[in-house]
Amino acid sequence: MTADREKNCEKKVKIAELKLNKILNKIDAINLNNYFISNLNIPGSNSKIKCLTLCVGLKKYFTLALIVVSIIGYWWIYSGALITGCFVKLPEQSKSLFRSPEDCSMCINVNDVTRLANISAEEFEDLYAYNTKPVIVTDATKDWEALEKFNFNFFADFYRNTKMGRKINDCFYFAYKSGLNSLSEVFSMDEMRANLSGDPWYVGWSTCYEEETKTLRKYYNRPYFLPRTAESDMVDWIFMGGPGQGAHMHVDSVRHVSWQAQVRGRKRWQLAPPPECLYACVPLAFTVHSGEILVVDTNRWYHKTNVLPGDISITIGAEYD
Numbered sequence: 001m002t003a004d005r006e007k008n009c010e011k012k013v014k015i016a017e018l019k020l021n022k023i024l025n026k027i028d029a030i031n032l033n034n035y036f037i038s039n040l041n042i043p044g045s046n047s048k049i050k051c052l053t054l055c056v057g058l059k060k061y062f063t064l065a066l067i068v069v070s071i072i073g074y075w076w077i078y079s080g081a082l083i084t085g086c087f088v089k090l091p092e093q094s095k096s097l098f099r100s101p102e103d104c105s106m107c108i109n110v111n112d113v114t115r116l117a118n119i120s121a122e123e124f125e126d127l128y129a130y131n132t133k134p135v136i137v138t139d140a141t142k143d144w145e146a147l148e149k150f151n152f153n154f155f156a157d158f159y160r161n162t163k164m165g166r167k168i169n170d171c172f173y174f175a176y177k178s179g180l181n182s183l184s185e186v187f188s189m190d191e192m193r194a195n196l197s198g199d200p201w202y203v204g205w206s207t208c209y210e211e212e213t214k215t216l217r218k219y220y221n222r223p224y225f226l227p228r229t230a231e232s233d234m235v236d237w238i239f240m241g242g243p244g245q246g247a248h249m250h251v252d253s254v255r256h257v258s259w260q261a262q263v264r265g266r267k268r269w270q271l272a273p274p275p276e277c278l279y280a281c282v283p284l285a286f287t288v289h290s291g292e293i294l295v296v297d298t299n300r301w302y303h304k305t306n307v308l309p310g311d312i313s314i315t316i317g318a319e320y321d
């Protein structure tokens with residue numbers, strides 16, 4: 001009886017070993033690279049082997065494709081980051097979602113905009129240059145040629161004939177609701193629209209080449225009231241367009257406070273405190289007339305503009321530190 005049992009047991013162990021071997025063989029067959037190499041030259045390989053060979057081949061291509069895609073993806077993200085300084089470009093509107101909360105002392109007791117004239121750079125520095133109360137200086141563009149020369153055709157000629165290395169569509173550009181997607185589209189507009197008789201439009205752009213900024217700056221000066229030590233980058237902003245148009249309510253994430261000279265036309269500004277200060281502060285609204293310069297921290301005040309009826313609106317602006 002015991003001998004029988006032992007035999008039975010041995011049989012079962014053998015069967016188990018056989019099954020295990022079968023499984024191990026299968027696993028070995030799934031060791032695809034070995035399988036591919038060992039079966040590649042077998043004449044008359046059956047269809048299963050062919051299929052496995054094909055799968056292995058595909059697997060190799062897949063691995064290769066994955067490597068190529070990873071390299072291209074890495075290069076794309078990295079080179080983008082080198083050019084723009086960031087890895088992910090956020091849509092303009094989403095930037096305000098990620099700003100840090102404001103200290104509401106920036107807007108408490110600010111109930112209106114102050115108009116100033118004949119103010120020294122020292123006094124301006126002490127009282128206005130670096131605080132958050134918006135001010136308008138009314139006498140700072142008196143000798144600016146821009147007031148006379150800047151119009152749609154001036155910029156159209158300037159950018160069409162530019163020989164200063166600026167490609168017309170380089171730098172920042174804002175189309176707002178114009179449907180004009182680049183500066184070249186702006187300056188290929190038909191005459192009727194350019195004269196504000198067709199579809200309304202409003203656009204903004206920055207200069208970004210030293211030569212371009214230098215050439216434009218021949219038509220306007222550094223505002224006389226800016227602190228003597230204040231410096232500006234070689235980047236200016238230009239906003240241009242017709243009545244009823246303007247920038248939507250937004251907050252900027254530029255580096256510094258800016259001055260904005262109304263070279264032509266009149267523009268209504270609405271400033272709103274940041275949402276977290278809505279109960280502590282009041283919104284402001286005022287008109288900037290031709291020849292006046294607004295100084296405002298657009299990184300802290302939400303702002304919206306609207307060109308008033310009449311002439312085309314042209315604004316030149318720059319940041320200062």
Ligand SMILES: O=C(O)CCC(=O)C(=O)O
Nearest residue numbers: 239246247252298305315
């Ligand atoms: O001048 C305008 O219409 C818009 C200005 C503006 O939005 C800005 O400077 O951030």
